[in-house]
Structure formats: C-alpha cells, structure tokens
Amino acid sequence: MTGIIVAFPKAEDAKNIKNLLVRNGFSVAAVCTAGSQAASQADYYDSGIVICGYKFPDMVYSELRSCLPPGFQMLVMASRHVLAECVEQDVVSLAMPIKVLDLVNTVEMMMQSAQTRNRRRREMPKKRSGEETRLIQEAKCLLMERNHMTEEEAHRYIQKSSMDRGTRMAETAQMILAVME
Numbered sequence: 001m002t003g004i005i006v007a008f009p010k011a012e013d014a015k016n017i018k019n020l021l022v023r024n025g026f027s028v029a030a031v032c033t034a035g036s037q038a039a040s041q042a043d044y045y046d047s048g049i050v051i052c053g054y055k056f057p058d059m060v061y062s063e064l065r066s067c068l069p070p071g072f073q074m075l076v077m078a079s080r081h082v083l084a085e086c087v088e089q090d091v092v093s094l095a096m097p098i099k100v101l102d103l104v105n106t107v108e109m110m111m112q113s114a115q116t117r118n119r120r121r122r123e124m125p126k127k128r129s130g131e132e133t134r135l136i137q138e139a140k141c142l143l144m145e146r147n148h149m150t151e152e153e154a155h156r157y158i159q160k161s162s163m164d165r166g167t168r169m170a171e172t173a174q175m176i177l178a179v180m181e
Helices: 011-023 035-042 061-067 100-123 130-147 151-165 169-180
Strands: 002-007 028-032 047-052 072-078 091-095
Touching: 002 011, 002 035, 002 100, 011 028, 011 100, 028 035, 035 047, 035 061, 047 061, 047 100, 061 072, 061 091, 072 100, 091 100, 130 151, 130 169, 151 169
Parallel strands: 002 028, 002 047, 047 072, 072 091
Antiparallel strands: none
C-alpha cells in the first residue's frame, strides 16, 4: 500500500499542504511535525512519498531520508538557496513559494513511479526453494515414467494444472506425487 506523509515543522504548513493535496484528489495518510514521527508513520506502508521541509526540530531531511523504508520517495520543499545545498540524488525538490499545479504534477509523477516500481516488484518471478524444485522435478520424473511424457510435456502439465487450480507449481507437484504413488 502506498501512503503520502506530509511532514513540516509548523503544523499549519503541514495541514495546508495536506488540504491542498486532498482537494486535488490525493489521499494523505499522515501529517507530522517531526522527522521521527514521519519515519515511524512510514513503517506502516510498503511504499509512499514523504513531502517535507528541509529541517525539523529533531533532524534534517537527509537524516529522515536515511530512516525511510526502501520503497519511499521524498519531496523536499524549501527556498531556492536552501535547495541549492541539497545534493541528494534520490530526493525530488520544489522551490518555495510553490505553485499548486507544480506540486500536484510532481506528486502525480511520483505516485506513478511508485506504482510502476511496485508492479515490477510483484511481477518478478519468485525464487523457488530447493525443496520446491525437488518436488517439481520428482513429479516430472513420475509423469515421464508412468505417462510416457517428455520433460517439457510433464512440465507443461504441472504448470497448466497449477494454473487451473490456482495453486503454486510446488503444491501441484506435491498433489501429483501423493495421487500417483
């Protein structure tokens, strides 16, 4: 789940940014006034965006960035001369005063980036354990021996049965072994 966390040292600034985002269709998960609060809120989400100022009562933005989980992006909003000192490569920045359209477009771009990254992570093939690989191989050997299938045919059979049942291939292989032995 992706969450937007707004963190500024002044509660009024944080609430104003939150209200601006909500009016433009974004869901804001939390509003914080300290870096430690933002970091603890981020632990509840798989990914997200922290929109924050340069400095908090307890830390600066770079310290907060190092406390965030890997799936989080950061948008720092500060004056131009302060942003000139920000050299973090994985931090997006907007100069104050901001235009509403710039903020909305930047957050939209960051959300799309997070969704793409999450989709890629979900679509990556899962690594099988040695035990799962062994089960699949045993089931293939049994199918090849008893049903006179090639290895490719046996693999496709397990794969198709797995898809039809909505189970993982290792579970299907285990069922085949239980039924045929």
